[in-house]
Amino acid sequence: MKEHPKASNLGTEKYAVYTGAGTPSFIPLVAGITLPNPNYVIYRDHADIYVFEYVLAGKGYVRQGKEQAEARAGDAYILQPGTSHHYCADAREPWTKIWLNADGSFIRHLLSDYGLNQALLIPGFGQQQYFYNLFDTIEKDPSKCCGRLALGLHELVQALSSCYGNYCEEHTQAVMMKNFIEQNLTRPLKVQEAAASVHLSPSRAIHIFKEAFGISPYQHYLAQRFELAQSMLLYTALSIQEISERLGFADYHHFHIFFKKECGMSPSQFRSRKRLS
Numbered sequence: 001m002k003e004h005p006k007a008s009n010l011g012t013e014k015y016a017v018y019t020g021a022g023t024p025s026f027i028p029l030v031a032g033i034t035l036p037n038p039n040y041v042i043y044r045d046h047a048d049i050y051v052f053e054y055v056l057a058g059k060g061y062v063r064q065g066k067e068q069a070e071a072r073a074g075d076a077y078i079l080q081p082g083t084s085h086h087y088c089a090d091a092r093e094p095w096t097k098i099w100l101n102a103d104g105s106f107i108r109h110l111l112s113d114y115g116l117n118q119a120l121l122i123p124g125f126g127q128q129q130y131f132y133n134l135f136d137t138i139e140k141d142p143s144k145c146c147g148r149l150a151l152g153l154h155e156l157v158q159a160l161s162s163c164y165g166n167y168c169e170e171h172t173q174a175v176m177m178k179n180f181i182e183q184n185l186t187r188p189l190k191v192q193e194a195a196a197s198v199h200l201s202p203s204r205a206i207h208i209f210k211e212a213f214g215i216s217p218y219q220h221y222l223a224q225r226f227e228l229a230q231s232m233l234l235y236t237a238l239s240i241q242e243i244s245e246r247l248g249f250a251d252y253h254h255f256h257i258f259f260k261k262e263c264g265m266s267p268s269q270f271r272s273r274k275r276l277s
Contacts, residue, residue, distance in 0.1 A: 012037040016135050020143035026104040028149045031135040034097045041088035050107045051079035051099065052156065053087075054131045058095035062087040062120065069121040071095070076125040076160060078116060098131040102153070110154060114161035122164045123211070130156040173198040174212035177205060181221045185228050187248035191218050226262045229255075233271045240267045 012035045018028040029049065034040065036058060059072040065083040073095075079085045081103070089095050111117045134152045137145045180197040181189065194217045195205035209217045225247065232243045244255035259267045 012040060016138035016142065018138050018142055018145070018149070020146055022104065022146060023106075024104075025106040026146065026150050027102060028138065028146060029101040029103065031100045031131075031138050032098070033135065034095065034099070036089070036094040036096055038089055038091045038094045040094060042085065044085040047079065047083060047085045048081045049101050049103050050081060050111075051085065051101055052131070052153075053077055053079075053097050053099040054125065054128050056096040056098060056128060058090060058093040060087060060089045060095040060097070064120055067120050071121060074124050074126045076122040076131075076163075078111070078119055078122070078160070080111070080117070098128065098135060100131065100134050100153070102149075106150065107153070110157050114157050116157060116161055116164060119160075119164055122160050123167055125160060125163050127159055127163075130159055170208040171212050173200065173205075174209045177209055177217055178213065178220065181217060182224055185221070185225050186246060189221055191216075194221075222262070226259070229259060229267070230263075230270070233267055234274055240271070243267070 014033045014035075016031045018030060020028075022028060040060075053071075054076045055071050055073050057073050059070060062069050062071050062077050062079070063084070063086040064079050069077065071077050071087075079087075108117075111119075130152070134149060134156065137148050137152055141148075176198050177194045180194055184193075191202050191206065194209075195202045198205065200208070206216050209215075209220070213220065215223075229243065229247060232238060232246070233240070236243070238246070240255070241252050244252045247255065249255040249258065256266055259265075259270070263270060265273070
């Protein structure tokens with residue numbers, strides 16, 4: 001039996017229900033718009049439908065099987081049959097979202113052909129018009145729109161695939177930059193070098209790194225460099241001067257300033273206090 005949201009959610013959603021016949025390969029079910037509700041939660045123990053959703057505002061949390069993600073305004077996500085679906089609104093910033101539930105082998109083949117059969121979250125999709133088109137198509141002609149819905153869904157999946165491909169490429173570039181930074185902690189490093197390692201401009205490199213890890217490349221460099229300095233102070237017999245040299249600082253004075261700025265005490269104070277504790 002195809003599943004609709006729990007009855008407690010009915011007052012916070014608007015539905016467009018498909019009432020016509022499906023085909024052997026495509027069965028439209030229902031589209032909807034969810035309004036902000038901090039108590040909104042959907043759980044399907046063993047789902048038998050495909051779910052396509054787009055977050056218009058606010059945020060929420062999505063879990064499919066063991067995979068989970070936070071979905072924010074501008075993000076889309078896809079839930080597939082054969083596993084558990086669990087998604088809920090954030091209590092403080094409950095989402096507004098638009099969605100479509102459907103079933104059929106047409107969708108399975110479509111997602112496979114466009115490389116989305118393993119995708120959950122498509123961050124920064126930003127193209128809500130595809131979802132409104134599906135909702136409006138059902139609302140205007142709920143019994144005779146199966147063909148138009150199939151075409152609209154095909155267009156949506158194509159757009160999602162393009163965005164997802166860009167996201168995967170950018171995430172890979174961010175990981176490559178992260179690796180480059182962590183391999184070059186023992187020398188002065190500029191953002192331009194990390195960006196050049198993946199053939200990006202510094203501004204683009206900063207943007208995709210922040211998208212992937214929540215901080216800038218330079219912030220990551222400083223944090224990792226500080227962690228390495230801490231480890232060398234605690235677990236080696238090297239003098240502070242030698243540590244300074246091995247980390248590529250111009251002299252002890254520059255190392256002293258860097259370290260004290262990061263933790264509020266000098267390298268010698270850190271070493272003596274931590275070893276005593």
